[in-house]
Amino acid sequence: MTATDMQEPRLTSLAHGGGCGCKIAPGVLSNLLRGSAALPVPPELLVGIETSDDAAVYKLNDRQALVATTDFFMPVVDDPHDFGRIAATNAISDVYAMGATPILALAVVGMPINAISHATIAAILDGGASICREAGIPIAGGHTIDSVEPIYGLVALGLIDPALLKRNAEAQPGDLLVLGKPLGVGVMSAALKKGQLDAQGYARMIEVTTKLNRPGPDLAAIEGVHAMTDVTGFGLGGHGLEMARGSGCDLMIDWSAVPRLPGIDYLIAAGHVTGASGRNWASYSEGVALPQGFGDAERALLTDPQTSGGLMVACAPDALEAVQAAFARHGFADAAVIGEVGPHSDAPRVILR
Template structure:
């Protein structure tokens, strides 16, 4: 019997050992792997490479245009094929917005167990990805596919930005405020979903959050007071903030009480729905995080929770605060808020929980 006959198909999430950005290689392991790779000759036109673990590569084309290139793909975080495709594509396009660029086109990366899933199911995954790309105003113009044991889908995304408006993750300044665009907790929600412990309302909220394009990025880049941008994905809030402060040579203070979360995130985390990636994240960078008194294991799980298609994290001058929040609000990001500040330069950058 083939996958295109009437036998029931397995849940998408049952075909992968991890899901969403929780599939990422742990930060410390990835750093070790990259350190062992041979150095490369880099052209002077390369404005952003891999030196600060930024969201995308940026290559200057001319005085007014730079090409932004990124790729992102993962295994299913949900069982609905169309939703999975939308989430994966939205997540990939996010890295373009996080550099302050506007997306222009994408290529699909497709790995499918073709003897397990029907052509109809695979087609719905691709349709979901195309729907997200269409919402971003770009075409999916090709790609590459393989017959894979696990379900894998994502995009190569390309964008354009003025070279002077590129927003790196490593240009935060002392005194900057930190603004988070989306609430956290997607990893906890996905862990609960795999155990049938997520409510229908929680699922709908997770889908809405993970398919919301980070469209404020290009307009944020045009604000003079915005100094650094990144998006919070698989390494959790602490991990991506650490990438920002390491590159900027500063530390940061997080006001934990102000960090926005999905409504059921804490209760689900307290019930044990914390991903394995959260623990791997903490093992990778926990020594660089100073926890406040009374900070629980649940809090630590939420701090390191891997986000799939997470929100933008902005470092901006205090006098740009109102403009940044107004931009987020205009794009439908009602939970955007100030969550901390960048501290003075430090030889050993840290994230400090207050």
């Protein structure tokens, strides 16, 4: 079917949710995965599901480990090429978040064949391929199905020296927290779906969500970098809580220092908040301490699902200069120190101040 054979619907109109806002809420996901913890774990599996890390890691030999992840979702934008670019960038980010270098990808494709044209589907695939070319990796295969909603993403594979591997669970008391990208993608996507995001806002959203987290391998090579993750569908609060619980330490976040996309406060005030934001808060609110006067708008941004979000790094204070230099080399001008890792705790929390 070609584009001229049909009146094409907006891509976002075909999906009940978009981007990383489609993620199952963390509390529900934890219950669903409970049975998987009983499966046998070979000693070569360096990272599995135990701390909700960004990717699985399997040791091949003393110098190489394979990093494997998959990520896919429904459209967060209507432009098919942009949708493909965002989805591919988001999937590859999990490899970078472990400190690894991507080596290849497999495409995950589900499309409503009778609802959108072949040209539109081809544009989605081409968008994803363009990001893989930028990352220097091939799309070496994949799988396609005819589905009710459009779905696109990648299985992404990478390699790392096991000695350089960065988990989300090894932050140390006194570490500084550095966030590589500003928050607000979920808010912008909600505004876009209602036709309330202007051209300038859309351009900034695309710029952020299609920027590969290339600093990952450079950061992994810095001795004082202890932990790393990427902030995606569970928001800063949720992924921060994963790091806190995995590391057994409180995370102290200075809210005024957290970078945000321009115009976000206005969009939140206008009611452009995703349903995933509320689901996120319901799942992990008991693990987050808010300061007095912390309003609904701030909480919506704290839990805002970030599609293709930034890396969050926990590093020793004397490594901060090297961390900032790594982000700067790759053009991450918004990277900012947003807090620190607190003391060990029997009930680790994210504490906003």
